[in-house]
Amino acid sequence: MKLKKNDPDFFEIFNNFNNKEILEYVSISKRTRFIITLATLITNTSKEKYAIAVRDALEVLSPVEIKEVLYQSVAYVGLGKTFELFEITNDVLIENAIQLPLESKSTVARENRHEKGLEIQKKYFGDDMIQSMIDNAPEGQERFNDFLAGYCFGDFYTRDALSDQDRELATFCILATLGGCENQLRGHVLGNFNVGNDKEVLIDALTILLPYIGFPRTLNALAIINEY
Template sequence: MNRIEISNETMKHLYGSDENKIKQTDKDFFDIKTRLVYGEVYNHIKLSSKMRELILLVVATTNLTMKEVSKHTKAALSEKVAPEAIKEAVYSAGAYIGLGKVEMAVEVVNKVFEEEGISIVESQKTVTEDSRLQKGIKAQKDIFGEKIDNMRASAPKNQKHIQDFLSAYCFGDFYTRKSLDLKERELLTFSIITAQGGCEPQLVAHVAGNVAMGNGKDVLLDALTLCMPYIGFPKALNALAVVNKVIED
């Protein structure tokens, strides 16, 4: 099949139809977008359908493109991704883009769930108020190694609370939750930071973290390729430079 046929088939599989207002008013733009995304990018990458849709969901959340959040929530459900995993993916962006932005996306996801008759009542939390810091530090060490101890110890006295917030909140409150494992969470984090742009120092750390979790260069390149249509080439090329610097061929 050519990319037009692949695009049409993929959209019908995910959404049941390729009809939307943009196709009626701006057919050329619609064709450029859908043939690139569904006819080429989707066909090129080797990521699982679960991670493909979750990555696009967190990128849409980062970009504040709520129409895309709704679209890829529906696509994830179409690909049999667990509702709990969908929620966890969106939650995971909180520490990187801010809680207010994530709350907007959560409301969109909830609307889709309501339309689909989905209700989630079971908490995915695994930490307590007393354990969140230590379990967060453990998650950090599992990903980044023992250098976390040195980073925490070397923080100036007036900045130690920031290290505690990083460990307890970013890693304790989010990374320890159920439905997504550390390997999946690190790949989502890579995608979120890539979509933000201008966060290359953090991207260096999380490229290394992905490698430690078993996400090799081919996986990161697939994630980056998937992000590219939605974040543009400047951010994508900056992230590519980081990947190439951290992981030499």
Template sequence: MAPNLRARKNHDALFPGHVSTLATTDPELIETFDNFAFDEVLAHGDLDARTRLMVQLAAIVACQALREYRVLLGAALAVGVTPVEIKEIVYQAVPYVGIAKVFDFIHATNEVLAELGIELPLPPQSTTTPETRAEKGLAVQKQIIGSALVEKLYASAPPDEQHIQRYLSANCFGDTYTRTGLDVAMRELLTFSLLVALGGCDPQVKGHVGANLHVGNDRKKLIDVLTQLLPFIGYPRTLNGFRAVDEVAPA
């Protein structure tokens, strides 16, 4: 009992020489999962391997699956995702998942990079200063979700919640989205993946479907992303993601 030839070939390309202990203890599960994830699902859509692994890594951070993250991190590096890009994926998770849940993934990333002989810290990617982060953050926020919506968010927030809108502009967008290492379109795909995998964020998922459309990620790309996340995050959260796409960008 073993995964089919295509599944084995695709699995081995991502994880050369890796033999899961579950193949011995749980062969039926490995057969069905690998056939699904590495053949049936992998055959759907047009995501390149780099993009696929980047969005999967983001989702796995949100799912708190540290062991699986380490495995997929090696695969991502093998297909050409750079150390800077890996770090930026993890940093992108901080404003959405929270630093408490991201700390272990930062440490795991550092450990893997150090084992590969990659010197830390990596080159800096920040483009803002304490004086410019709010202005630049607001500008990129308007670029991503639209000036009218940003102005509406500020106008509709009660006086005692205005500080949260300022935090969103300066911290979430100014400290994070303005960084180099990843472009805005990729950061939005990562945010979409993080929110879908996190669960309980349906309004934010819908908002970032719209944001993805603003930066050039169309319905097809979002569906391809959700499809590749499915084996790792399960059906309920994936289907919630599809519902958000259907509501904001119907077929």
């Protein structure tokens, strides 16, 4: 409301583009649109916008699903950007009379998280690609593949509440928002295809992202999608 009062020209331009014109071109569900929006706001650390989006998302996403989008982002965005957003999320949920902590959605133990993460990597990207990555790791740098399998995929991708399609789409949106992650973005375009998100879904996602991430990062991501 402050923006509408103090910068009416900008408010009208952005509102018309983001809430009207953009929506004419997308066919994905409102639920999926909120997953995309939450993912990009987390990545940009847009605290005020994120808090509003969490509140509004409760219309179509469960509290657990909202929290899982945040969990999914941590390995890609980093703790520095996400730590405060956990508190913001919790504050909004408490304001809406939601009891915390939420039910745990972890499905792995310390003993099998690496194995289960590796299984998901191979499911999304293929045995050959993952084995090649492991085999070709420079000496002394093998730990990063272990971290990917155990932490990124083992600790987070194995969690319940979001589907494979939800998690890979959120990851695509996070990487597109970050920018400068083109190699990883290529891998996750393929990952999206392998879990059932087709090219149209990714283009719809980019359409939703455009007002939040700008044209350069949007067009870079679109060029990568069009490589396939």
